[in-house]
Amino acid sequence: MSNPVFERIKQDITENDVVLYMKGTPMFPQCGFSAAVVQVLTDHGVKFKGIDILVDPSLRDGIKQFSNWPTLPQLYVKSEFVGGCDIVREMAANGELKALLADKGVATA
Amino acid sequence: MAMEASVIEQMIKEAFPDAKVLIEDLRGDGDHYSALVVSEAFKGKSRVQQHQMVYGALQGKMGGELHALALQTTTPENAPDWAKA
Numbered sequence: 001m002s003n004p005v006f007e008r009i010k011q012d013i014t015e016n017d018v019v020l021y022m023k024g025t026p027m028f029p030q031c032g033f034s035a036a037v038v039q040v041l042t043d044h045g046v047k048f049k050g051i052d053i054l055v056d057p058s059l060r061d062g063i064k065q066f067s068n069w070p071t072l073p074q075l076y077v078k079s080e081f082v083g084g085c086d087i088v089r090e091m092a093a094n095g096e097l098k099a100l101l102a103d104k105g106v107a108t109a
Numbered sequence: 110m111a112m113e114a115s116v117i118e119q120m121i122k123e124a125f126p127d128a129k130v131l132i133e134d135l136r137g138d139g140d141h142y143s144a145l146v147v148s149e150a151f152k153g154k155s156r157v158q159q160h161q162m163v164y165g166a167l168q169g170k171m172g173g174e175l176h177a178l179a180l181q182t183t184t185p186e187n188a189p190d191w192a193k194a
Contacts, residue, residue, distance in 0.1 A: 033177070069157075070164050070172035086180050087156050 005062030013076040017106045018048035021063045022073040026050040033085035034073040040092045041075075045109025046101060078104045111139025112175050117167065124166030125150050129192040135179065143179035147188040156182070 013019050018041065024030030026038045026048075041048050053060040053072055064070055067081045075082040077100060082088060091097040101108055114132045121130050121144070128148040135141040144163075151159045159182035164171045171178060185192070 064172065068161055070169070071177075081157065083157050083160070087160065090156070090181070 003062070005058050006066055008059070009063060009066050010079075012049065012051060013079045016049040017078055017104070018046055018101075019051060019076040020048050020073055021051050021053055021059075021076075023052070023054050025052050030054060031072070033071075036085050037073045037075060037088050040088055040097070044092070044097060044101065046106060077101065077106060080104075112142075112170060113139065114142060117142060117144065117175070117178075120168065120170075121146055121163060121166050124162070129188065131191075135177075140176040141179075142175070142177070143181070145181045145183070145189075145192075147183055147185055147192040149185060151182050152184050 020026075020034075020037060020041065022029060022031070022034035022037065024034055026042075029035035029038055030052075038050070051059070053063060060072070063072070063074055067074055069081065069084060071084050074084060075088050082097075082100070083091070088097065091100065098108070114134055118130045118132055122128055125146065125148040127150070128146055130147075131145040133143045135143055146163055150162065154162070160180050163180060163182060167175065167178075
């Protein structure tokens with residue numbers, strides 16, 4: 001019996017190149033760590049889909065099980081889990097995020 | 110709910126006996142820490158895997174009792190000088 005939440009997650013991360021599971025929305029992040037990743041993506045000029053887990057408790061737990069990652073935010077690029085706030089900030093600082101986006105063919109402004 | 114830095118360090122060291130661990134309490138509230146963990150066990154692992162290993166050592170506390178842990182992981186070769194002593 002497949003997990004409906006996992007199916008929805010798979011659909012979101014397949015249909016969108018860059019997906020950020022976060023607390024709040026890109027316009028109104030509800031957590032400093034989520035806001036930090038929104039800022040990194042904005043700085044990189046990346047179009048991304050923000051998904052607010054606060055409005056959907058089943059998604060909040062489901063995403064943590066899906067990625068085996070205990071916290072939010074969670075960034076996905078081309079269906080691949082990239083990391084949480086620490087990793088994304090570290091990658092942004094050393095140019096790895098830019099390289100990953102280019103490597104995956106994700107357009108940046 | 111909060112956790113003591115010493116408890117976090119102990120849990121990490123139980124899972125990584127060779128680890129050097131530096132923990133800082135970012136806000137003094139027992140809920141927001143940064144941790145640098147240096148261990149041979151991280152060799153050949155991606156950053157996500159390394160962090161998942163540390164979260165595993167924290168036995169589910171991460172995201173629950175422990176709200177925020179700004180985590181950095183590395184192997185002894187890439188470690189800062191203080192960890193090489």
